[in-house]
Amino acid sequence: MSPRNVALLGAIAVALTLSAPPPSLSQSGEPLSVLSGLDRENTEELLQAYQASTGETFEYEVQAGPTEDLIAHLRIELASGSSDVGLLIMAIPQLQLLDSQFDLFEPLESVSPDAILDTLSFDGIAETVPFGLAVYTLMYNTDKIAEGDKPTSFADLLDEKFDNQVGLASPMTSANVWNVFWFLTEEMEGEPYGWPFFEALQERQPTYTSGHGALRDLVISGERGIGIQTTDNIAAPMDRGESVSYSFPSEGVPTSVWGAGVPAAGDNAELAERIVAWLLSDDGQDWVVNGANLVPVSAGSDYTFKEGTRLADLELKLTDVDYVERERANVIRQFQALSR
Amino acid sequence: MTDATRASLAVPGRRGPRKARFNVSAVVLVLAVAVLALVTVVPLVPMTLRAFTNDGSLTLEHVSAFLADPHLMRSAFNTVGYSLAIGVASALLAMPLAFGIARTDMPLKKLLTVSALISVFSPGFLITIAYIDLLGPNNGSINVLLRGLLGLETTFGPLDIYSGLGLVLLTLPGGIALCLFQIVPALGKIDPGLEAASRIAGASAWQTVRRVTLPLVRPAILSGFVLAFTLSVGSYGIPQMLGMNVLSVTIRETLLISFNLALAAVLAAVSIVIGLVAVAGYQYTTRLQSRFEVVAGRGSAGASYTLGPWRYVLAGAGVVYFVLAILLPYAVLIVSSFLEATSRGLTADNLTLEFYTNLVTDPYYRTAIFNSMTLAVGTGATCAVVGILVGYIIARTAMPGRSLLDYMAFLPLALSGTAFGIAVLLTAFSSPLRWMGLSGTLFIIGFAYVGHYIAFGVRGSQVAFSQVSAQLSEAARIAGANRLQTIGHIEVPIVRNAILSIVFLVGALVFPELSMTIILTGSGTQTVSTALLELWRGGGGSIQAAYAMSSLMLVIVLALMVIGNLIRSARTVR
Secondary structure, eight states, X not given: OOHHHHHHHHHHHHHHHXXXXXXXXXXXXXXXXXXXXXXXXXXXXXXXXXXXXXXXXXXXXXXXXXXXXXXXXXXXXXXXXXXXXXXXXXXXXHHHHHHHHHOOBOOBTTOOXXXXXXXXXXXXXXXXXXXXXXXXXXXXXXXXXXXXXXXXXXXXXXXXXXXTTEEEEOTTTOSTTHHHHHIIIIIOOSTTOSHHHHHHHHHTOOEEESSHHHHHHHHHHTSSSEEEEEGGGTHHHHHHTOSXXXXXXXXXXXXXXXXXXXXXXXXXXXXHHHHHHHHTSHHHHHHHHHTSOOEEOBXXXXXXXXTSXXXXXXXXXXXXXXXXXXXXXXXXXXXXXXXX | OOHHHHHHHHSOOXXXXXXXXXXXXXXXHHHHHHXXXXXXXXXXXXXXXXXXXXXXXXXXXXXXXXXXXXXHHHHHHXXXXXXXXXXXXXXXXXXXXXXXXXXXOOSOHHHHHHHHHHHHHSOHHHHHHHHHHHHOTTTOHHHHXXXXXXXXXXXXXXXXXXXXHHHHHHHHHHHHHHHHHHHHHHHHTOOHHHHHHHHHTTOXXXXXXXIIIHHHTHHHHHHXXXXXXXXXXHOOHHHHHHTOOOHHHHHHIIIIISOOHHHHHHHHHHHHHHHHHHHHHHHHHTOOGGGGOXXXXXXXXXXXXXXXXXXXXXXXXXXXXXXXXXXXXHHHHHHHHXXXXXXXXXXXXGBOOHHHHHHHHOHHHHHHHHHHHHHHHHHHHHHHHHHXXXXXXXXXXXXXXXXXXXXXXXXXXXXXXXXXXXHHHHHHTSTTTGGGOOTBSXXXXXXXXXXXXXXXXXXXXHHHHHTBOHHHHXXXXXXXXXXXXXXXXXXXXXXXXXXXXXXXXXXXHHTTOOHHHHHHBOTTOOOHHHHHHHHHSSTTOOHHHHHHHHHHHHHHHHHXXXXXXXXXXXXXXX
C-alpha cells in the first residue's frame, strides 16, 4: 500500500468517524429516551407492547446496559445539568439513590399503590414505581447436584459437601447481590448468620463472579454446582433445556425489586408516566412475566414459579434501601477482608 | 546525529523569502502535538485534580486513604507483578517467533501472524469464559480428561484457571502479539550489510544474531515490553472474570459501586505512574539513538537465515501459540454457538442456528458491526497519522521537551478503560465542551480510543524512525524539501510497514474494547463489544448468542484478510 493510499484510507476513516449520528442532546424533545438496566431487546419489547396495547405510537431511543455503568454515565450528565432521559428502568434501590442525590423524579400521580403487593406498597404518591421482582434462589446444576442433595437453605451452603461448588456475584462488581448481603448480615440473626456466615462460606472456597450472567454460565457448565441466583437469570436457560433447576432458601427470599421513575426534567414526562402506569396493568404485568422474565407485582396475581412454588407461599425479603447507602463502605471493606 | 545537527535542522539556517513564508510544516507538527495533548492530558486533568484536592484545597487525604488500605495496596503490588510477568514473558517469547517470521525459512509464518492479530481482537471476557469451560478446576474439559488419564481421585484440578498462572496464560497471547507487531517490522528493516560484515569477520550465524541483529532491534523489543506491560496494567476483562485483585478492577469498584471518585483518582494516578516508570526505563535504555540506526543511504533487503531442523522447532512454538490462543478457545466458542443448551452437549437434536439467525435479522447488530469497523479504521488511521508526526518530532527535531511527548502518549494507556471513559465523559460534559453535545456519539468514543491507544502510534513510529538514519532526511532537506515533503517522500515510505502495523494493531485493539465503550456509548452507537455484552448479560441473554457473534466476527475478519491478500497478490502479478 502506497503512502498516498494510506493517507486516503486515513481521510476516509476520519470522515466516517466525523459523520457519526447527531448527538442525542440535539434531539431534545423528540423521541422518548429510555435508560434501562434490563436487556435492550426486553426494553424495546416493553415499549412495543405498550404501543400495541394502547394504540399510541411514538419514537424512542433505548440505552441499555449494566446498571452500574448506566448510573455512572447518568450521574455525570445530571451533575452537568445535561440529561434528557425521559424514563429510567432499574432496581428500586438505585433509582431511590439517584433521587436522593439529584431530586430526580416526578411524583407519579396516576399510579395507585392499591395495584401492587402489600409488601411493596407505598404511602401517598410514588416517585419510583415497582413493576417486577427478581427473586433470589439457590440455582443448581442437576447433573452435578442430585435431587436429594440440593440445598434448600443458605445454611446448607456451609456444608463440606459443597466445597468448591458455590458461586455468587461479588458485591464489588454487582449492585444487585447487595440484597443477599443485606439479608444474611443484617436481617438474619443468630448463628450461622451475620458476617460469620460469609467467613464460614469462605472455607467452602466459593467463587465470586463479576455478575449474575457469569454466575449463570458457571452453573450451567457445571464448573460450579450451585449459584445464589435470581429467577430472571434461570428462566431462559430452563426453557432451552439446560440441566439446571432451583430451590428457594427456607430462611426467606432476598428480592430485588425492579422499578421505573420519570425524571422531572426529562422529555415526554406525560408519556413516560403513562407507560409506568401501564406496567401495573394486566397487559403490563403480562410483559413483566413473559418479556422480562420477572415476577409480577400486581396484588391480584396468583403467580407460580416454573418449579411449582406459588409466589404467595414465599417470604419475600426486600432490601432496606438506607442500608445500601449507609453500609456501602463497610460491606466492601468486610468483603475485601474476607477474600484476603 | 548530534544535538547540534538536530538543532540546525530544527532552526533552518536559510534566510530571505522562505523565512517570511507561512510554515505549513511547523503548523502541522504543532497541531499533532495539540491533538496528542487534547486526547491524553486534557481528559486526565479533572480526574487527577480530584486525587489531590478536597473542596478546592490541596490535600493528601485521599492518598493517605489509599496507603492505609491493605486491599488497595495489594491490588497495586499485584498489578505490578502481573504486568511485569506479562511484559517480560511476552518480549522473551516473541523474540524468537518474530525472528522466525522476519528472517528465517520457518514454516507456518502466516498462521502465526494471523493468530497474533486474532488474539488481539478477541474479546477478553469471552475467551476467559471459553477457557473456564476448558480449564475450570471442577468441570473443565481438559481437567476432566487429565484426571481420567492420570487416574486422579480428586474432583478438583489438577489445573486451575482461577489462579495467577491462569491470568498470565490468558493475557500472554495478546502480549506476545503486541511484541511481534513491534519486532517483526524492525527486523525486516535491518541493513543486511551489517550482518554480512559480521559473518565476513568470522562470526557464526548464531553469534551474528546475538551480537548484531538482536542489539539492533533492542528498541523494538523494549517497546513491545513497555506496551505489553502498560496495557496489562490497564487490562480489565480477564482479571475481572477471574476475580483477581488488580488496580483496574478496584478502580471500577471504587468508581461504580463505592462512588468514591477521589479515591478512584488516586488509584488511576498510581496506574499512570506505574506505566510511566516503564516508559522512563525505555527512554533510559535507548537514549543513544544512533546505536540503533540500521537503514542508512543504502538499499536494504532482509537476509533470510536457513535454520535447518531448527525451523521445525520455531514452527512448533508457533503452532503451540495458535493452539492456546486461537484453536482451543475458538473451538469452544464455535461449537457452543450451535448448541441450544450447552449442558446437553453436541448431539443432533441439540443443534440450532437460532443464535445466528437473530444476529443476521436484527439491524441492531449490523449497526454494531458497522460502528466497530468505522471506529477501528478511524482510530487506527488517526493513531498512525498523529503518531508518525509526533514520533518525527521526538526522533528528528530538537524541540525542547520533546521526550515529554512520549510520556504524554503513555498517560492513558495504563489506565483501565472505565477510568479513562469516565475521565473523557467528565471532559465532554465540562464547559465549554458541553454545548457540543458529544455525549453518546461515535466521535466521543473514537476520541477516547485515540487517547487510550495513541501510545501505539507514537511508540511504533519512534521505533521505526530510530532505525532510519537522519542522513536521508537531511539530504532531502538540503535538496530543498520542507519537513512535510521529507516526511511524506522519505521517512514514511521507509517506515511504511511500521505504519501499516500501527493501523492494524490499533484497529484490532479497538475492536473488542468494552469498559470504555460501555460508559461512553449512546443510543445508535453500539459497538460489537457492547452488542456482545447485550447478548450475554441479563435474563434473556445467553453465552451461545455472544459466542455466535464472536464467531461471526472471526469469519468477517478472516474474510477481510483473504480479500486483502488477494488484492495484494493481484497487484504483485501486475
